[in-house]
Amino acid sequence: MQPFIDQIISECEILQGLPLWFSYLIFQLIFCGIIFVFVAVFAMLAGYAERRVAGRIQSRIGPNRVGPQGILQSLADGIKVFLKEDIIPTHADHILFRLAPYFIFIGMFLSFVAIPFSSQWVIADLDIGIFYLLAVESLVVIGIVMSGWASNNKWSLLGGMRSAAQIVSYEVPVALTILLVVMYSGTMSIQGIIMAQGAAPWNWNIFQTPFLFVAFFPLFMGSLAEGNRMPFDMPEAESELVSGYNTEYSGFRFVIFFFAEFSNLYLIGALATVLFFGGWQAGPLPDFVNGLLGIETPLSAAIVKNLVELCVFMFKSLCLVFIVIQLRWTLPRVRVDQLMNICWKYLVPVAFFNLVVMGIWMVVVPEYVTDIVALCMTACGVLLLGYFFYRVAWQLKNTKARLRFNPLS
Amino acid sequence: MRERHPRSVNFEIPRYILFMTYFSNIKTAVSTVFEGMTITFSHLLREPMTIQYPDRTPLPVKDTLPPRYRGFLCVRPEICTACTLCQKTCPIDCIVIEHSKDEELKQRVMTRFDIDMAKCMFCGLCTEQCSTGAIYFTNEFEASTSNIKDLVFKFIKQGEKVIPYKIPRKKKPAAAAAETQAAAKEKKE
Numbered sequence: 001m002q003p004f005i006d007q008i009i010s011e012c013e014i015l016q017g018l019p020l021w022f023s024y025l026i027f028q029l030i031f032c033g034i035i036f037v038f039v040a041v042f043a044m045l046a047g048y049a050e051r052r053v054a055g056r057i058q059s060r061i062g063p064n065r066v067g068p069q070g071i072l073q074s075l076a077d078g079i080k081v082f083l084k085e086d087i088i089p090t091h092a093d094h095i096l097f098r099l100a101p102y103f104i105f106i107g108m109f110l111s112f113v114a115i116p117f118s119s120q121w122v123i124a125d126l127d128i129g130i131f132y133l134l135a136v137e138s139l140v141v142i143g144i145v146m147s148g149w150a151s152n153n154k155w156s157l158l159g160g161m162r163s164a165a166q167i168v169s170y171e172v173p174v175a176l177t178i179l180l181v182v183m184y185s186g187t188m189s190i191q192g193i194i195m196a197q198g199a200a201p202w203n204w205n206i207f208q209t210p211f212l213f214v215a216f217f218p219l220f221m222g223s224l225a226e227g228n229r230m231p232f233d234m235p236e237a238e239s240e241l242v243s244g245y246n247t248e249y250s251g252f253r254f255v256i257f258f259f260a261e262f263s264n265l266y267l268i269g270a271l272a273t274v275l276f277f278g279g280w281q282a283g284p285l286p287d288f289v290n291g292l293l294g295i296e297t298p299l300s301a302a303i304v305k306n307l308v309e310l311c312v313f314m315f316k317s318l319c320l321v322f323i324v325i326q327l328r329w330t331l332p333r334v335r336v337d338q339l340m341n342i343c344w345k346y347l348v349p350v351a352f353f354n355l356v357v358m359g360i361w362m363v364v365v366p367e368y369v370t371d372i373v374a375l376c377m378t379a380c381g382v383l384l385l386g387y388f389f390y391r392v393a394w395q396l397k398n399t400k401a402r403l404r405f406n407p408l409s
Numbered sequence: 410m411r412e413r414h415p416r417s418v419n420f421e422i423p424r425y426i427l428f429m430t431y432f433s434n435i436k437t438a439v440s441t442v443f444e445g446m447t448i449t450f451s452h453l454l455r456e457p458m459t460i461q462y463p464d465r466t467p468l469p470v471k472d473t474l475p476p477r478y479r480g481f482l483c484v485r486p487e488i489c490t491a492c493t494l495c496q497k498t499c500p501i502d503c504i505v506i507e508h509s510k511d512e513e514l515k516q517r518v519m520t521r522f523d524i525d526m527a528k529c530m531f532c533g534l535c536t537e538q539c540s541t542g543a544i545y546f547t548n549e550f551e552a553s554t555s556n557i558k559d560l561v562f563k564f565i566k567q568g569e570k571v572i573p574y575k576i577p578r579k580k581k582p583a584a585a586a587a588e589t590q591a592a593a594k595e596k597k598e
Contacts, residue, residue: 057449059458330449331442346435388447395451404456 004120004302011299031123035112043262044074050325056407057329069408078255086251089152096150101249101256103143108260108267110136115270116191118280118309120302129190130178133271134171137226140260141167144245147257151248159244162234162336167226169343174222176351177215180358181205181275184212190274199283206276207377208370209361215354216276218347223271225343227264230328234336269320270313277316280309474548479531481549482524484564489543491519491573495535503528504535511570518570526552527560541574 005027009015015023048063048071055062063070088097114129114136116122126132141164148160182188184205185196197203206216225232236244246257273279286305295301334342361370396403460466474480496504507521535544552560565571 053453056455056457057452059452059455061457061459061461326446326449327442330445345431388443388450391444391447392451392454395448396454399451401451401454402456403454405454407453 004306007299007302011297028123031121035123036109039109039112039259039263039266042266043259044078045071046262046265046321046325047074047077047258050328052407053322053325054329057326064408081250081255081258082252084251084254086253087248089248091152092248093150093152096146097248098253100143100147100150101253101260103146104140104260105143105256107136107139107143108263110139111267112263114190115267116194116274116279117313118306119191121306121310122191125189125191128188130182130188130193130275133190134175134178137267138167138171140226140264147249148245151245153248155241155243156245156247159234159236159241159247162241163228163245165336166228166232166234166339169340170222170225170232170347173218173343173347173351174226176348176355177219177222178275180212180215180351180355183355184208184358184362190279194274194279194281197278197281199278199281199285201278201381202371202374202378203281204276204278207381208374209358210373210377211354211358211361212276213377213381214350215358216272218351218354219275220268220272221342221347223268224324224327225339227268228261229265229268229324231331231334232339233328233333234339265321265324266317268324269317272320273313273316277320279316280313282309282312285312471548471550474550478546478548478550479533480547481526481552481562482529482535483545483547483562484522484524485543485545486519486522486564486571488541488574489519489522489571490541490576491517492540494538494540495544498534498538500532500534501528501530508573514570514572516572518572519565520568520570522564522571524562524564525560526562527557541576543574 002024005024008027009020009023051073052062052064052070054060063073066072066076088094111133113123114126114133116125144163144167145160148156148158148163151157181193185193187193187196193205197205201207205212207213221232224230228234228236236246241247246254249257286308289308290301290304293304295304395401462470491506491508493506493508496502496506503525505521505523505525506519508517508519510516511518531546533546536542536546539545554560
């Protein structure tokens with residue numbers, strides 16, 4: 001962030017008159033505001049998109065009445081929730097009950113500090129960024145347990161307890177996988193991890209070796225579990241716990257839970273993008289766009305470069321968000337014992353195995369072999385994607401379904 | 410220790426089979442999730458089944474109903490004979506007809522013909538009784554209102570007097586025969 005701000009200050013005469021710390025402060029506040037707005041808008045649009053995708057997956061249409069194609073549906077829901085009475089149960093622990101949503105939201109929001117949206121647009125490029133992300137995401141557990149306990153409601157309490165058990169367990173495979181990536185990249189800085197990768201798919205971490213490919217799945221499943229997403233949404237299992245830890249909340253506090261849930265959805269996608277899909281790496285694309293637009297001043301060139309990288313990052317992370325949404329409407333919810341089974345018997349051993357084997361690989365295998373393997377893995381990945389779409393076409397052909405490719409009808 | 414059933418065998422699953430089930434579980438999980446994802450993705454490309462009923466159907470639903478659909482009852486007072494058969498046959502008395510001799514016109518007139526569609530059970534007995542087809546089913550069916558009294562349909566306005574329809578008498582057979590003979594003669598000439 002600092003080089004970018006310095007560049008702006010050097011171009012802008014008004015800012016040069018101000019003390020340096022003051023302009024830094026102003027810019028940081030502005031960027032924090034942008035992130036906040038982004039989280040709010042993303043939560044709204046993701047809520048809408050999720051319902052539309054769910055509709056089409058279930059052969060329905062989904063909300064399409066409020067605004068053009070129903071895009072304002074989330075806004076209407078938000079206004080409705082805002083107007084609800086803010087109820088605190090009589091026997092609830094008032095202080096904790098009020099505090100819990102802020103813990104959850106702060107936990108989510110602090111994670112965005114370390115997410116790099118482009119090469120220069122990151123609030124804070126910490127040297128231990130990925131470690132910070134892990135630490136801060138665990139703050140959410142406290143909020144969830146707090147809300148579950150303070151509500152004085154058996155469903156809330158069970159939801160909170162389940163969530164705590166789940167997040168604490170799934171932290172292990174996630175941490176092990178992140179450790180693997182850190183080991184491979186040789187840095188804990190998130191920008192460093194992205195820099196260690198490249199723009200082309202065969203430079204992404206996921207296609208480097210078969211073990212890194214396998215390692216992606218413990219991380220992804222662990223993130224799903226930490227974000228309380230299907231198929232691991234035990235804390236808010238509607239059929240069992242009404243709504244889990246947020247059962248007793250209404251009004252604005254409920255909106256905060258909603259925001260946290262959907263910003264976490266984005267974090268799942270962003271984390272996987274950063275660690276395995278090359279982050280904002282856009283290769284020669286920014287220079288190409290700059291040449292196309294004929295931009296010469298360094299500041300606007302830098303802005304265009306960052307914008308292109310932002311678009312690349314958004315595209316990758318939103319693709320992953322789409323997969324998460326699709327998974328929610330594909331898989332049934334697992335039981336609590338199955339949940340623990342998956343974590344401790346499958347994900348943790350797999351993550352450990354990957355860690356050890358990758359360590360040996362890095363010592364033994366020379367670099368050119370890794371490059372060849374990376375190319376082969378990329379080819380395999382493309383084939384897998386091709387097979388996926390072949391199977392989709394087969395499903396459509398086999399059921400003689402009538403097709404409608406327009407996503408908005 | 411509990412006593413064993415005589416027929417039970419001391420059966421222990423070998424270690425290597427347990428080891429194989431571990432990997433076959435992973436294989437099953439991966440392949441089934443993959444297959445499920447292809448199915449749900451294929452559904453994204455399919456046509457939704459939803460019929461967006463009131464306002465976004467390709468044709469108004471009213472026009473797609475079968476010809477003998479039993480919607481609201483309707484009455485054509487100009488061909489009603491005021492026989493009150495429909496009122497008598499109605500099992501739940503939702504039809505009210507009032508008729509009386511009018512002093513000015515020196516004739517029998519109908520002053521009221523109400524059908525309470527909120528009570529009606531669409532049995533269709535009244536339409537079967539009607540000799541002129543004055544009472545008949547329409548294909549209107551959207552009955553929701555904020556006031557149930559809106560569902561009392563008045564086919565004769567307050568204060569209006571309707572002279573009942575008189576079915577033209579059939580000619581006597583002899584007279585009819587004579588007429589045809591006359592017609593035949595005219596044709597010959």
